[in-house]
Structures are given as C-alpha cells and as structure tokens.
Amino acid sequence: MTAMTLDPRQLGTGGLFAAGRPDLAAHEAAYGRRPSGWTRKELLAELDASGLTGRGGAGFPAWRKLAATGSGRAVVIANGAEGEPASRKDATLLREAPHLVLDGLVTVGEAVGASTLFLYATRDSLASVAQALAERRDRPKVKLVEAPEAFISGEASAVVNALETGVALPRDKALRLGTSGYEGRPTLLHNVETLAHLALVARFGASWFRSAGTAEDPGTRLYSLSGDVPTEWVVEAPGGATVRDVLRLGHAEPSSLAAVLVGGFHGAWVPAEAFDLPLTGRGLARYGATPGAGVLMGLARGRCGLESSAGIVRYLAESSARQCGPCMFGLPAMASVIERIAAGERTPWLASEAERLAGLVTGRGACRHPDGSAKFVHSTLAVFRDEVQAHLSGMCTAHRGWA
C-alpha cells in the first residue's frame, strides 16, 4: 500500500504526505511548528471559513461539531478505526504522517479546554503513534486505545463504549455526544484525517485550505482504492475530483471497470457512465453516493455485480453486533435474498422482497448499520437493474447464461 498525491501545485503545501517521513524533524521541515493558542471561538470561525467537513463518513462540517461540544471537562477523541475492509487511508495516514494527526488533536483539545485526549485505532497504527508521541516536544498526554478489527468498531457510540468499557459495541444514542459522551462529559470525536486537515487549517488558514478543491468541496481528500484495480492505493486528490480522476491517479484504467462502489460497504455503486461526475454528495446525488470515508472499490467489466454485491451484503449481515433484532435477523434475510438472485433463482418476487426487507430494517437499530446496509441493497438493485432482470429470467451476462 502506497500513498500517492496529485500534482502538489494543486495541493497548496503538497498535501498530507508532504513530510515524506513519519518523524518529527521531517514533519516540521515540511509544515513548520504547530501553532498553539487557538481559542474555541477563533478556531470555530477559521474552520467555518475553510469549509472542512468530516472525513470519517458522515461528512458534517467540522465547525459544527466544535460548536456542539459543551464546555466543562471535555474529551477529544481521534478516531482511526476504519473497520471497513476496503479502507486503508486512516492506517496509512497514522503510519506516514502521525504528527499531523497529533497536531490536530492537540489543537482542538486546547481550543475546547479538554482534560483528556484519546487516539483510538488498530494495534499497528498505535505503534506508529506511540513512536511519534515519544518524539514530541509538547509531550501531549494522549491515551492510546486499541480498536478491534471489526466493521462497526469505528461507529461513534461504539468508540465511546470501547473507551469506557473496553467493548466496541454501538449503543443507543438517545443522548448527544457533544454534551453527554464519554463518561457523560462533552465529547468531540473526529476522524483522524479530519484532524490532519484541521492541523493544516490551523497553520495556514482557511483560504489556503480553499486553494485546493472546489467551492463545494474544498481542500483535499484521501481515497482508498481497491477491488479490481492493479494495486491497492491510498491517493490524495483535490475536492471535486471525478471518479475517473481518482482512478487514474491510482493507475486504474477506468474503461476496464463496469462500476465503482463509492463510500464503502455502506455506500453506493456508481456505474461507468457516471465516472465523469465529481465525487461529492451533490455530484453523485442521482446514485445516492457520497465520498463517505473515501473508499473506491472497482468492479471489472465482465464480472457479475450481483455476485460481488451478495458477498458484501453477507459480510454486512455477519458484521451485525447482534444486539438489535431487526439488524440481527433482517440483515441475514436480506443477504439470502440477494444471494438467491445472484445464483440465478427464477423467482420473480425476489427483487421486491429485497426492497421490502431493506425498507423494514431501515432506522431500526441502535446504530446506523442496518440503514447503511439497506442503502447498499437499494443501490445494488437500482444500478444492476438489468442484471437483476436477466438473473430472474435465468441469465447472467458474466457467467454466460445458465438459461
């Protein structure tokens, strides 16, 4: 896995990997020292002007989370648990640019007067962070907490649960994180990539951040490229880049692909004819796709989209934490129906049954896992509509007809 960056001139200082090495000397040579002394009000205004949004999936404006964080013994959490098998960007960032993430964490920590800073990530990532922490002059007290390698371990309430009890299971979010999160304290949780961008906004300012990307999607984003591509890459691209741009950047030939899964397993398929659309919520609205946590998974021409999708829905079903009935029973039921379609069962109502189950589980879990899984199923049925019809009449273009 290598990190690649688009033309540095498009990335202001050269982007998140400009240091080239993970050590403090390289980090400061590339970006200078971390500016300290940001107040909450100033940082909030700068983040608002920058347009920085969360890079963990939901994509909320970064300033809004800061505004929603109550005062008092606040807690800041850097979330580097990707969970998703196709996501590598957070691990790559923590390995190659840990100081940028720590700068962001310490900066917001100062701004909200946090008494505790956490960094939550998988074991391998924590090793590079521990090494970086040992080098730092500002000696920030950051508690490192290991995240299990599980799909839902990065969900916000699962993170808080893991920090409190050691169990990374989501819980019902009747309470708000900003005012009553970790041990009932005001809690600010950011994805590690968001914090790395925030560190640069704090150094160089909002207009510098906006010198890359577009008005709608300013700055840069990390994408994890996987699936039917020659190599798995993590690439950094300016906001507003198209699917085709990012594929090319990762040396994947767009014409070899039939579709790309955008945003990960809770994301949506984008077919080849839409590769020239920008990777933004608005650009991909027709497909219900958003860049999410930056996952792009390619599906080669000639491969059966339903077979790939069935594998993903089964994975999602198996990732249920089995706490909530509709998730525990509904997701496996949904997976079975998609598998039956993929296998070529000639039962005309299977597609509407998959839609019904997806509708039935939506909004009915303690976390958004059923919603995300249902969204993926809706997307599969819509983007591969022709394939679904073919399968239901006993034909698969990839497997050249069972008919």
Added chain:
Amino acid sequence: MSRRQLELHIDFARCDGRGLCTELLPELLVRDDWGYPVGRGGRDVHVPERLSDAAQDAVDLCPLQALMLRRVTRA
C-alpha cells in the same frame, strides 16, 4: 415552523421483540417478521396526543425498559 411533538423512542439494543408494546399500541406499532415493533419513523415514532396515555403505559410496562417517551422539536 418548528413544532413540539411527542415521540416514542425504541432502543432496539434492549428490546427482545416479545411484542407487549404492539398489543398496547396497535394504532402505532405492528410486529415485523421477527416480532419486533415497527412504527412509522423507525426508532422514533410520532405519538398523537390522544395516544399519549397508552404510549406512557407501554413505556411503563415494557419489561426491558426499551421504550422512552419524549417531547422533541421538529422542523
């Protein structure tokens, strides 16, 4: 314009789907394929005022304290 309304929140991580609430609140909740309550709105079901007492009964009688009644402001 925003409106205050009554909402029944279902904590699906607690609920075991035995369906007592669906018997107490048939106007609002039906059972899904596996016995768990389904209402319009997923885990936050709008409760009209005339059903507020019945909803409160469901909250009080749910053996697993999986239900919560609250007033929310909706845009």
